[in-house]
Amino acid sequence: MECSKGLAASRIEELNKNIRKMTNEQWEQVKEVFDAALQHRPDERAQFLDEVCGADETMRREVEALLSSFDDVGSFMAKPAVSITREAATIERTSLTKGRFLGH
Amino acid sequence: MNQQQEITKLLREWSDGRRSAFDELMPLVYGELHRQAARYLRSERRAQTLQPTALIHDAYVRLVGQTGIQWQSRSGFFAFAARVMRHILVDYARAKHREKRGGDAVKVPLEEALLMTVDEQDVDLIALDEALNRLAKIDEQQVRLVELRYFSGLSLEETAEALKISRATAARDWNVARAWLHRELRS
Numbered sequence: 001m002e003c004s005k006g007l008a009a010s011r012i013e014e015l016n017k018n019i020r021k022m023t024n025e026q027w028e029q030v031k032e033v034f035d036a037a038l039q040h041r042p043d044e045r046a047q048f049l050d051e052v053c054g055a056d057e058t059m060r061r062e063v064e065a066l067l068s069s070f071d072d073v074g075s076f077m078a079k080p081a082v083s084i085t086r087e088a089a090t091i092e093r094t095s096l097t098k099g100r101f102l103g104h
Numbered sequence: 105m106n107q108q109q110e111i112t113k114l115l116r117e118w119s120d121g122r123r124s125a126f127d128e129l130m131p132l133v134y135g136e137l138h139r140q141a142a143r144y145l146r147s148e149r150r151a152q153t154l155q156p157t158a159l160i161h162d163a164y165v166r167l168v169g170q171t172g173i174q175w176q177s178r179s180g181f182f183a184f185a186a187r188v189m190r191h192i193l194v195d196y197a198r199a200k201h202r203e204k205r206g207g208d209a210v211k212v213p214l215e216e217a218l219l220m221t222v223d224e225q226d227v228d229l230i231a232l233d234e235a236l237n238r239l240a241k242i243d244e245q246q247v248r249l250v251e252l253r254y255f256s257g258l259s260l261e262e263t264a265e266a267l268k269i270s271r272a273t274a275a276r277d278w279n280v281a282r283a284w285l286h287r288e289l290r291s
Binding site (some may be wrong): 008011012015027030031034035038065066067069070072073076077080081082083 | 154155156157189190193227229242243250253254255256257276277279280282283284285286287288289290291
């Protein structure tokens with residue numbers, strides 16, 4: 001894995017360690033709790049997590065991290081990765097501009 | 105065995121886990137996606153966006169047609185096409201990354217290119233690819249879901265059907281996947 005930023009790399013390492021510790025069953029639970037937490041109002045979530053996670057710090061941490069990420073996921077991956085447009089064909093022929101067009 | 109039957113057989117083998125089936129199928133599927141894209145671009149239709157779903161569907165009709173059990177092989181084909189798209193896009197991103205010092209994107213004449221505009225949000229495809237590989241170790245099905253949604257452009261309903269899960273589960277797993285990947289990509 002390429003490490004370009006010191007902080008980012010060690011953070012990724014830490015996340016990976018947490019993930020490896022989790023079993024399939026725990027992951028399924030994380031997904032369920034995440035989903036259920038979303039059904040609660042933001043101000044009610046902490047209490048909900050208290051009830052559901054109890055002493056399970058790992059689960060709570062994972063769910064909270066996911067919730068926090070989901071809160072500002074915005075349009076991330078909201079549309080498919082690619083689309084094909086006629087404009088792309090025209091631009092391809094005539095322009096010198098930098099584009100994100102795929103030539104293969 | 106005609107070509108359609110051969111392709112259906114390879115799709116089944118690939119989804120059963122025979123990895124070498126990917127190498128055999130890839131050029132066929134990629135070639136057909138390319139042909140369909142070029143055909144669309146040459147058509148008289150007014151400027152509009154072709155979603156990957158439509159493209160893949162056309163390729164599916166050509167390559168698999170009526171052979172095999174209709175919806176099962178169709179969703180298998182979409183899963184495979186999603187993998188092909190992911191593969192192509194990541195390869196391209198890596199090549200472009202290596203050439204980055206040069207500046208301009210690599211241009212290829214219209215007739216030879218599979219022309220696609222990449223998602224406007226400028227997702228780091230290399231990072232996404234690596235994150236998906238990590239996610240696969242936790243949850244294989246979730247990665248297939250992401251591929252079907254993001255690379256093949258299937259709806260939640262279609263994705264649920266393809267994976268034989270409920271729509272509610274598909275919706276849930278899609279939210280989790282996006283949250284998880286978003287976290288991975290911004291760290």
